[in-house]
Amino acid sequence: MATEIAGKKKDQTKNITNEKSGSRFTKDTYVKWFREMLLMRRFEEKCSQLYIQQKFGGFCHLYIGQEAVLSGIMEAIRPTERIITAYRDHAHPLIMGSDPKKVMAELYGRSTGLSKGKGGSMHMFDREKNLFGGHGIVGAQIPMGAGIAFADKYRGEDHVTVCFFGDGAARQGALYETFNMAMTWKLPVIFVIENNNYAMGTSIERTSNVTDLSTLGASFEMPSESVDGMRPETVCEAIERAVERGRKGDGPTLLDIQTYRYKGHSMSDPQKYRSKEEVSEYQQKDPVEYVLQKIRSGKWLSEKEIEDIEEDIKKTVNEAVEFAENSPLPDADELFMDVYTQQDYPYVKD
Numbered sequence: 001m002a003t004e005i006a007g008k009k010k011d012q013t014k015n016i017t018n019e020k021s022g023s024r025f026t027k028d029t030y031v032k033w034f035r036e037m038l039l040m041r042r043f044e045e046k047c048s049q050l051y052i053q054q055k056f057g058g059f060c061h062l063y064i065g066q067e068a069v070l071s072g073i074m075e076a077i078r079p080t081e082r083i084i085t086a087y088r089d090h091a092h093p094l095i096m097g098s099d100p101k102k103v104m105a106e107l108y109g110r111s112t113g114l115s116k117g118k119g120g121s122m123h124m125f126d127r128e129k130n131l132f133g134g135h136g137i138v139g140a141q142i143p144m145g146a147g148i149a150f151a152d153k154y155r156g157e158d159h160v161t162v163c164f165f166g167d168g169a170a171r172q173g174a175l176y177e178t179f180n181m182a183m184t185w186k187l188p189v190i191f192v193i194e195n196n197n198y199a200m201g202t203s204i205e206r207t208s209n210v211t212d213l214s215t216l217g218a219s220f221e222m223p224s225e226s227v228d229g230m231r232p233e234t235v236c237e238a239i240e241r242a243v244e245r246g247r248k249g250d251g252p253t254l255l256d257i258q259t260y261r262y263k264g265h266s267m268s269d270p271q272k273y274r275s276k277e278e279v280s281e282y283q284q285k286d287p288v289e290y291v292l293q294k295i296r297s298g299k300w301l302s303e304k305e306i307e308d309i310e311e312d313i314k315k316t317v318n319e320a321v322e323f324a325e326n327s328p329l330p331d332a333d334e335l336f337m338d339v340y341t342q343q344d345y346p347y348v349k350d
Contacts, residue, residue, distance in 0.1 A: 025233055027300040029075065030291055033232050036074070037067040037288045038313050040091040043100065046317050047090060047107065051267050055325075056108050058120045059136075061088040065262040068287035069194055070095045072235025073162060077243060082130050082152070084145045085164035087122035088194075088261075089134040092164075096129045104320035110327035117330045118338075139165060139172030142191070146178045149189035149252075160246040161189045162239075168199025170213055179252075183220045188246035190239065191217075191254045195229070196261045201273045217254035229259030230285045260285075 044062045051060045063070075066088075074095050085092055093103050093114060106113030107121055115125050115134075124134040132148060135141040145163025152159045169175070170193055182189055193213050197204060204211050217224040223245065228234040235257060242253035260282040264271045295301050301309075 025236075027295075027298060030294050030298070031300060033071045033075070034288070034291045034295060035309060035313070036071045036095050037291060038310065039094055039100070039316065040067045040070065041288050042313050042317050043094060043103075043320070044090060046321065048263070048267065050107075050321070056120070058122070059087070060107075060121045060267040061265065062261070062263045062267070063088055063091040065282065065286070066194060066196065066229070066259045067091065068232040068290075069192075069229045069235055069257050069259050071287075072229075072232035073192070073239050075232065076236045076239035077160065077162065080130060081159055081243075082132060082145075082148050082161040083164070084132040084141045084148060084161065085134060086138070086141060086166060086169060087134065087136050088166070089122065089124045092134075093124050093126050093129065093131055096126065096131055098124075098126045098129055098131070100316055100320040101323035102126075104324040105327045108324040108327065109329065110324055111330040111334070112323070112327040116334060116338075118334060139169035139174055141165060142169065142172065143174050143178045145191070146182045146187055146189050146252075149182070149187040149246075150185065153185070153187060158247065159188065160243050161187075162192055163189055164192045164194055166199060167193055167195045167197065167204055167213060168202075168207075170216060171199075171207060175216070179217060179220045179222060179254075182252040183222050186249055186251035188249075189252045190242040190246060191252060193254070193256045195256055195258045197258075198261075198265065198273065200265045201269060201271075203273070212256070214254060214256040222252055222254050224254040224256070226256045226258060229257035230282075230287050231290065232287065 040063060044064045047060060048062060050056060070091055079097070083092060083096065090103060090107070094100055098114060102112060102114045103124065106115055106117060106119060106124060109117040109120055111117050113119070115123055119125065119134060122134060122136040125131060132144070133141065135144070141163060142165055145161050149161040152161070181187070195213055199207065204213070210216070212226065214224040214226045225238055227238045238255055242255060245251065245253055262279060262283065292306070295306070
């Protein structure tokens with residue numbers, strides 16, 4: 001349910017989940033979404049297999065079930081917009097145009113990875129694609145996202161920053177400080193809560209009296225919405241409105257995008273805090289299957305064409321694994337690289 005912001009007109013917020021959405025989206029849009037979502041899904045499924053096989057270590061957080069969030073957002077923004085997120089971040093570079101081979105190599109800790117193998121699963125960066133991380137500290141990206149938006153506004157550049165965080169990170173104190181500054185300075189930033197209901201493993205109802213996370217922006221008079229995150233159309237439309245506000249100089253927007261992860265918080269999570277029936281209920285709303293059914297009902301692709309897409313995605317993922325497995329580990333000297341630069345710190349000797 002969307003929030004009516006104190007002291008503002010009602011038309012600043014909308015209950016997007018009750019709107020009729022999707023009529024303007026074309027065959028090409030749904031086919032693109034199917035390719036994107038299927039790549040995210042198959043890549044993450046492969047990551048799950050590889051992690052169990054101990055092909056790479058560390059923590060591993062999968063995006064399976066949340067694909068409509070990213071597909072909807074990327075449809076609504078320019079390639080020049082800035083993206084910053086938390087540690088459930090394998091899918092973000094994939095959909096932003098990063099090479100899947102480099103994403104997989106980063107998971108393997110190889111020198112050909114996006115972060116030269118030094119970041120791993122939780123720290124995907126791609127400056128050329130305007131992906132500013134992948135951050136392992138809960139909520140750290142929230143003030144950083146506002147900082148990126150501040151820099152763009154200070155330089156007079158026409159960009160909007162999309163700052164992702166989860167429902168658990170929404171409880172961090174830095175969020176409120178950031179919201180205050182972002183509204184005071186009218187920063188072009190969209191705060192996106194990827195609300196999958198459980199933080200690490202504790203439901204929203206057990207962490208706060210406030211269960212409608214769109215209300216978190218109310219005391220700052222920040223326009224806010226709750227959004228159906230299982231459908232790319234509703235996500236796209238909400239982001240379009242938020243981008244328009246940011247680009248006009250009207251400041252930030254808070255979107256509580258309600259989605260669901262089918263897997264645990266991380267690969268080490270036994271998921272004992274939720275029932276199989278609950279997971280099954282959400283799987284009936286599966287975003288990949290939803291888009292595929294749209295394509296089939298519109299008769300936009302033949303079954304052979306759908307199979308060809310599936311085979312192409314499978315090939316892409318397998319090639320990424322092969323590339324990662326055959327890539328070298330970083331040299332030991334890399335431990336001392338990209339920490340300081342002599343240009344910025346002339347007193348640091350080689």
